[in-house]
Amino acid sequence: MMRTRPLKVALLGCGVVGSEVARIMTTHADDLAARIGAPVELAGVAVRRPSKVREGIDPALITTDATALVKRGDIDVVIEVIGGIEPARTLITTAFEHGASVVSANKALLAEDGAALHAAAEQHGRDLYYEAAVAGAIPLVRPLRESLAGDKVNRVLGIVNGTTNFILDKMDTSGAGYSEALDEATALGYAEADPTADVEGFDAAAKAAILAGIAFHTRVRIGDVHREGITEVTAADIASARRMGCTVKLLAICERAADGQSVTARVHPAMIPLSHPLASVREAYNAVFIEAEAAGQLMFYGPGAGGAPTASAVLGDLVAVCRNKLNEAPGPGESAYTRLPVSPMGDVVTRYHISLDVADKPGVLAQVATVFAEQGVSIDTVRQQSRNSSSGDEAGIEQGGGEASLVVVTHRAPDAALSGTVEALRKLDTVRGVASIMRVEGE
Numbered sequence: 128m129m130r131t132r133p134l135k136v137a138l139l140g141c142g143v144v145g146s147e148v149a150r151i152m153t154t155h156a157d158d159l160a161a162r163i164g165a166p167v168e169l170a171g172v173a174v175r176r177p178s179k180v181r182e183g184i185d186p187a188l189i190t191t192d193a194t195a196l197v198k199r200g201d202i203d204v205v206i207e208v209i210g211g212i213e214p215a216r217t218l219i220t221t222a223f224e225h226g227a228s229v230v231s232a233n234k235a236l237l238a239e240d241g242a243a244l245h246a247a248a249e250q251h252g253r254d255l256y257y258e259a260a261v262a263g264a265i266p267l268v269r270p271l272r273e274s275l276a277g278d279k280v281n282r283v284l285g286i287v288n289g290t291t292n293f294i295l296d297k298m299d300t301s302g303a304g305y306s307e308a309l310d311e312a313t314a315l316g317y318a319e320a321d322p323t324a325d326v327e328g329f330d331a332a333a334k335a336a337i338l339a340g341i342a343f344h345t346r347v348r349i350g351d352v353h354r355e356g357i358t359e360v361t362a363a364d365i366a367s368a369r370r371m372g373c374t375v376k377l378l379a380i381c382e383r384a385a386d387g388q389s390v391t392a393r394v395h396p397a398m399i400p401l402s403h404p405l406a407s408v409r410e411a412y413n414a415v416f417i418e419a420e421a422a423g424q425l426m427f428y429g430p431g432a433g434g435a436p437t438a439s440a441v442l443g444d445l446v447a448v449c450r451n452k453l454n455e456a457p458g459p460g461e462s463a464y465t466r467l468p469v470s471p472m473g474d475v476v477t478r479y480h481i482s483l484d485v486a487d488k489p490g491v492l493a494q495v496a497t498v499f500a501e502q503g504v505s506i507d508t509v510r511q512q513s514r515n516s517s518s519g520d521e522a523g524i525e526q527g528g529g530e531a532s533l534v535v536v537t538h539r540a541p542d543a544a545l546s547g548t549v550e551a552l553r554k555l556d557t558v559r560g561v562a563s564i565m566r567v568e569g570e
């Protein structure tokens with residue numbers, strides 16, 4: 128039976144995501160009420176710029192005092208789509224103290240302080256839901272927290288940042304410049320308020336921390352995640368990847384060690400074969416593979432950023448939290464019973480694609496190969512292109528007299544050994560420079 132008294136919702140932030148949440152709450156009010164079993168009413172909207180015209184929102188609901196809104200005492204659910212650490216953190220904990228459950232899209236905060244927020248929610252008997260925080264519209268948090276709760280997840284690998292995928296895709300397929308592609312992603316509402324979070328990999332690292340935590344039932348914070356962004360990926364890297372039958376993607380990879388005693392979490396650009404399903408993930412779409420012991424391999428794919436897709440995830444959480452409210456039974460809290468250590472990047476076993484500028488003379492290849500052998504890194508392929516070749520075609524190794532570009536792809540080796548190899552290569556007189564280093568995944 129439908130309850131007539133509405134559940135009251137406070138919306139904190141009315142930007143790209145918040146404005147879409149408000150729009151869908153209004154336009155789909157009847158459906159939401161039917162699914163929840165009670166009407167939901169937008170009881171207040173906290174903004175920074177009250178003079179801005181916000182279509183479809185009653186101006187009487189607008190306030191600049193978010194703290195007073197969450198302290199009102201009659202709010203059932205607070206939706207936090209402000210972003211950043213403060214004041215979002217204090218507003219969320221204040222909401223718990225004053226009777227509200229919380230739906231948040233704030234991956235930066237959850238990856239920094241998720242444990243304390245979960246503890247505060249539990250202490251007050253409230254819900255903390257955050258499906259929108261990881262990969263936008265794609266259901267990932269709920270499947271990991273609920274559907275896969277009876278399985279053992281060993282690996283999570285995927286593209287979890289829409290902005291960087293959009294930029295890399297544009298650079299690869301249309302030859303667009305980096306800045307031009309970033310501007311377009313920002314205009315489309317994909318980028319964070321400070322896009323450095325996207326391009327330097329912080330956003331993906333936050334999502335990797337959240338995913339690793341819920342997948343492996345352990346605590347992983349953003350600082351535990353090895354992070355490299357895409358700012359150093361060049362058009363030459365992308366062209367080189369193409370020559371190898373690969374493309375470049377910013378990947379998040381979280382793995383449980385074979386002995387089950389530790390985990391790793393990393394975010395970095397990587398070359399993946401064009402035949403790999405992740406290679407065809409275009410624009411701001413995200414895709415994540417989850418490998419679980421009993422389930423096998425699962426793939427989740429969909430829009431990873433943007434106002435409406437993210438609002439979809441927020442509203443799904445809103446429905447769940449409202450149902451829990453009516454049933455007076457909070458949903459699942461934090462599951463972090465295993466307390467597994469997070470191993471350093473050096474322990475990760477991976478492959479490298481290294482592009483070197485070398486002197487094009489006899490013996491260089493042997494010198495380079497010796498360095499790899501000394502570090503215990505096995506070479507898979509070597510390709511040399513002579514710089515003074517008039518045709519630009521690949522030239523025979525150890526011939527010619529000028530400079531050459533040497534591209535080495537390794538077999539799998541510990542990341543520490545690969546870094547050591549690069550360090551030693553830089554010291555060779557015949558190596559004029561290390562033009563690019565990129566990991567190779569997905570083979």
Ligand SMILES: NC(=O)C1=CN([C@@H]2O[C@H](COP(=O)(O)OP(=O)(O)OC[C@H]3O[C@@H](n4cnc5c(N)ncnc54)[C@H](O)[C@@H]3O)[C@@H](O)[C@H]2O)C=CC1
Binds near residue numbers: 174175235431434
């Ligand atoms: N845009 C996207 O595609 C996605 C965003 N998110 C997350 O959703 C959250 C919101 O993102 P967007 O809507 O894109 O950002 P946005 O910058 O468009 O919106 C945030 C809004 O909050 C307002 N705000 C800031 N401090 C405030 C305060 N103290 N009180 C009231 N309002 C305040 C700002 O004026 C702005 O309008 C962030 O945590 C972001 O990481 C998550 C998934 C996707």
Ligand SMILES: N[C@@H](CC=O)C(=O)O
Binds near residue numbers: 263287288290319
């Ligand atoms: N800036 C983020 C937004 C969604 O989480 C992204 O580009 O993925």
Ligand code: NA
Binds near residue numbers: 258260267268
């Ligand atoms: Na999601």
